[in-house]
Amino acid sequence: MDSISTTAPPPSNIRRLLLDGREIILIGTAHISQASVDTVREVITAEQPDTVCVELDEQRYQSLKNPQRWESLNLFQVIRKKQAPFLLANLALTSFQRRMGLQTGVKPGAELAAATETAEEHGLGVCLVDRDLRTTLLRSWRNTGLWKKMQLLSTLFASLFEKQDINEEELARLRETDTLSALLEEMGDVLPSVKTILVDERDYYMAHHILAAPGNKVVAVLGAAHLPGTEHHLRQGTSAATVAEISVIPPKPAISKVIPWLIPAIVIMLFISGFFLGDRERFADAALAWILANGLLSAGGALLAMGHPLTVITAFIAAPITSLNPTIGAGMVAGLAQAFFAAPKVRDLEKVSEDIVKLSGWWTNRTTRVLLVFLFSSFGSAIGTFVAFGWIKDLF
Numbered sequence: 001m002d003s004i005s006t007t008a009p010p011p012s013n014i015r016r017l018l019l020d021g022r023e024i025i026l027i028g029t030a031h032i033s034q035a036s037v038d039t040v041r042e043v044i045t046a047e048q049p050d051t052v053c054v055e056l057d058e059q060r061y062q063s064l065k066n067p068q069r070w071e072s073l074n075l076f077q078v079i080r081k082k083q084a085p086f087l088l089a090n091l092a093l094t095s096f097q098r099r100m101g102l103q104t105g106v107k108p109g110a111e112l113a114a115a116t117e118t119a120e121e122h123g124l125g126v127c128l129v130d131r132d133l134r135t136t137l138l139r140s141w142r143n144t145g146l147w148k149k150m151q152l153l154s155t156l157f158a159s160l161f162e163k164q165d166i167n168e169e170e171l172a173r174l175r176e177t178d179t180l181s182a183l184l185e186e187m188g189d190v191l192p193s194v195k196t197i198l199v200d201e202r203d204y205y206m207a208h209h210i211l212a213a214p215g216n217k218v219v220a221v222l223g224a225a226h227l228p229g230t231e232h233h234l235r236q237g238t239s240a241a242t243v244a245e246i247s248v249i250p251p252k253p254a255i256s257k258v259i260p261w262l263i264p265a266i267v268i269m270l271f272i273s274g275f276f277l278g279d280r281e282r283f284a285d286a287a288l289a290w291i292l293a294n295g296l297l298s299a300g301g302a303l304l305a306m307g308h309p310l311t312v313i314t315a316f317i318a319a320p321i322t323s324l325n326p327t328i329g330a331g332m333v334a335g336l337a338q339a340f341f342a343a344p345k346v347r348d349l350e351k352v353s354e355d356i357v358k359l360s361g362w363w364t365n366r367t368t369r370v371l372l373v374f375l376f377s378s379f380g381s382a383i384g385t386f387v388a389f390g391w392i393k394d395l396f
Contacts (some may be wrong), residue, residue: 007338012027013027013028013029013083013224013227014027014028014039014043015028015227015231017234017235019234019235020131021023021213021216022162022215022217022218023044023216023218024210024216024217024218024219024234025047025049025217025220026220026222026227026230026231026234027039027040027043027219027220027221027222028222028223028224028226028227029111029112029221029222029223029224030070030111030223030224030377032068033111034110036111037110037114038108039111040114040118040221041114041118041183041218042304044115044118044119044122044124044219045118045122048122048124048217048330049124049215049217049219049222050124050125050214050215050216050217050218051124051126051127051213051214051217052115052118052119052124052126052127052207052212052218052219052220052221053114053126053128053129053209053210053218053220053221053222054112054115054126054127054129054130054220054222055112055128055129055130055206055221055222055223055226056109056112056116056128056130056134057130057131057133058128058129058132059132059133059134059249060109060133061064061116064109064112064113064116065113065116071148073270075344075370075371076336076339076369078336079281079332079336079338079339079370079374080332082157082332083372084331084332084335084373084374084375086134086137086138086232087371088371088374088375089137089367091352091371092294092328097202099137101143102229104296105349106220111221112221114218115221122175125211125214125215127209127211129205129210129213129220129222129245130202130205130206130207131201131205131206131208131247132247134249134253135247135249136197136198136201136202136244136246138250139197139201139246139249139250140194140197140198142249142250142251142252142253143197160362164255166289178362179344199226199229200229201227201246202226202241203229203230203232203233204229204233204238204243204246205246205247205380206220206222206226206230207229207230207232207234207236207238208233208240208242208243210230210234211234211237211238215272217312227242232342246304248254252328261326262378262387263385263386264323264324264325265327265332266389267290267324267388267389268324285389289388290323290388291320292319292388293384293385293387293388294319294320294323294330294381294384294385294388295315295316295317295319295384296316296384297319297321297380297383297384297387298316298318298330298334298377298378298380298381298384299312299315299316299319299377299380300380301315301334301373301375301376301377301378301379301380301381302314302334302373302376303314303340304375304376305338305363305372305373305375305376305377306369306370306372307334307337307338307342307369308337308338308341308342310337310341311334311338311341311342311373314333314334315330315333315334315335315373315377315380315381317335317383318330318333318334319377319380319384322381323381323384323385323388329378329380329381330377330378330380331373331374331375331376331377331378331379332374332378334373334374334377335350335370335371335373335374335377337373338368338369338370338373338374342366342369342370343366344365344367345364345366346372348366348367350366351365352365352367352368355368
């Protein structure tokens, strides 16, 4: 390892494996470390492997290659295709990493970009070995219980308020295998299913694709947290059947398909029975309760997101109606209205990645404000549905 400079991570973060006559060199990195960027360049240049594998999927690779991708974002399509929650989660994670990166002056994923750039400079093959990000997030979401989902959402939301003070010395400690193992064990105790999907499954997936990479010498660049697990699976071997299994997005639980229809069905039945069998005045009170609870809370969510005044009105009108039809959410209608009444400008699209670093930027940028309108009005309508249901039940 004489070719590695003194700025490299500790030796424990570079593993050289000889498997069936092939040499596989693993480099464990910190995603916001300049030392990792330098090491990746130096190792690839010195080793001249046949293939360089990187911890990226196609979407993340394109994001690194094209930082201006936001300019082509079509918010109407994102909302209509029900991809807004995925985009929000992605932005929250990006915001967290970018704020950490500001402390060291290194963009998140800079070492992965350096790996692909160095490989291309030397005419080496590149393999993207990570699982599709959308698959990973949906597997995490759909394999997690309601309470754990709330913990995940609160963690993502809380990350927007956290201030990260971190330097290269602390990053060096984080790269130590023992420290990372302890952190992952702690995460496994709190959210075992999420840790399994976010870390363990991806270790297996990446090991399988590293083994499948062409050439007798392969350099693989991946986050240090994935180093122990990936090395283990490389030594033990992998199977295509297992990779296929962990690449599938699980269907929504049956109960999640029933509940959105169950409450509206009960409410409609109460309305019908109240109209024909009960007191007409009580029926009018129930209808008013349904409209006010849904409308006001959804409109309040849109207002909290600093939505356009016409968007707030739209949320108030739409929520009582959409709450009885789960195929169309109040957030979808409000988000589309916000995108229409306060359409993002070119400047907003160009500066999404910069603005999300600051909490206030989520509100000042018209692009992310549309997503906040979608999120907050959806939550408001959901809460309003349960509040209204309790009121109506008591009335009848």
